[in-house]
Amino acid sequence: MQLDYPNEFDCDNDSVELEKQFSLQGVEILEIRDVIQVIIKEVQELSEELYFNEDNTFELLMHYNWNREDVIQNYFINQEALLAELKAKGIFNNHEKIIYNGIKGCCQVCLFEGNLIQLGCSHKFCQSCIEQTIKQRVYEDKYLVARCLQDGCNYRLPFSMLKKYSNAQEFENLLCRRFVDCSRYLAYCTGVDCNKILKPQYTSVKEVTCVCQNKFCFYCKEDLHPPCPCDLVKKWLAEIKKDEANVRWIVVNTKSCPFCKKPVERSEGCNYMMCKPPGGCGKAFCYVCSQPWEPDHKDHFKCNKYVAPTANIEKEKEVLQRYNFYYERFLNSQAAKEKAMQRLKQIKEQYITSIFKHYQFTYQDSQFLEEAMKELIQSRVVLKWSYCIGYYISKTNQQSAKLFDHYQDLFEHACETLAISLIKLFDEIEKLEYTQSEKPIHEQKKDFVEKKERIQNASQKCCKMRQNLETAIYQGEIYK
């Protein structure tokens, strides 16, 4: 499919930004009306080629998910059989009998006397009833198909009629959504409230950036997921979806009983947990340390003991636990990434001004904070998805799992170091607002520069470890 659009980005002040994006990323950013123009052109061209009217061409294209080659191929293989089959389904109709004006009579739906519209199937209804049906289908059901109101009649109303009696914008949104969903060359931006449509110059492009700064994977239509390959992401997301609600609830609300390993829900606020029969084993333990309630907890509250995980767990529980292990870490990294995003916002809005006010360091001097934070965010994303890889590797290949664990371990450590040093600095910056340090200002400045260096080092190390992990994955050393 050849998509050629007039280059009319007349979005006032955004146009410069748009062109920049266009040239930088090789991604065209389209509005809904641009796509509608493409659709209209598609329909016109095909209708001229096949000698059909536009309504019929529309029906064909919708039926074949906007795959023009499919339509043409199927049409030329056996034209009559195809049309007969479609007609039987009510997809390809003769709309010539439609009469909008001049028929009077009683509408069989509302039983009002008045002007009627005759449909292509010869059934007649008043405009208001037809309009109501179309609106219900388009607005509520979000369908671009509406049938004749007569029972048993499978005639589909033509698109020109749907368009005529529905809100133009609503109709176009729906049509555009349908077209984009069918197209391999287009994708909606996944950003919140962003209705832009992205078209990369080359279909091999995977990572795309919208004008709203949202980045996503063009293949999965999900957030970026380095270093995880798309097929694994799909598998993982399906796995999560399968029992996300259950597992999440179990992880958050229950502890496994130290005796029988069943998850036990905490129904009251105190730490006394009874694994209640008939489901449970009837023994009591402490919610905090998972130790038997007797004899230690019986008389006084004491649970500062570190609990080592028990080794002999049954296999089934192990499967769930293994999944939970990775899933929990996946969620944690996700949460940490979101926190980091908030911090990035705070850096821009608050910290840089504070630093300037207190130490007289300029924006350039404190630029490192933003850079380090961005590195941390990127690392959190990679870490998050590395747990997805970890889950599948540990299942299949023990050898590469070890290697992977090694890389991941180093990386996670570097990532945490960076996060901790950043948070420490943020705390200090926040304190600047309301406390006075006793040290003279030049020493404070010196301290700050030292911390800056430490953060920059941590950031570099984190970046290096991240790249090591990514390279190991991409080069097939770990996941094939």
Add this chain to the structure above:
Amino acid sequence: MAQPTPRIIKETQNLAKDKVQGIDVTPDPQNFKHFYVIISGPPNTPYEGGVFDVELLLPDDYPMSPPKCVFNTKIYHPNIDNLGRICLDVLKDKWSPALQIRSILLSIQVLLSSPNPDDPLNNEAANQWKTNEGQALMKAREYTQKYAKKH
């Protein structure tokens, strides 16, 4: 309350004028969208001799959406569950605004004479129908005797 639409008025009049055999419709004097229906068990079915209370309620956007129907009398039928809900295509996706209350009630009557265990709502009854029809019919007859007799 809103005024009844001409369609509802006309349908109500028609229901009173030409009665369908075996179906008795009484409109609720308080609420023009509410109908009390009594369906007699069709002959040569296990429901013969029984009278079944059915309640019918028209939604606000009637006739764009189908009426809601519920059995108030307990009945043993693969397409009617023990809360009285009915599994019938014309009450759901096969609804067309050109259908009327009368056509819906006729469909329910037909459903009583020809149960469809392949599209069950009451799984237990549907299984019984498929595995041992004789016993199913007997149980349906029992239910009719027990719950659907005139008092």
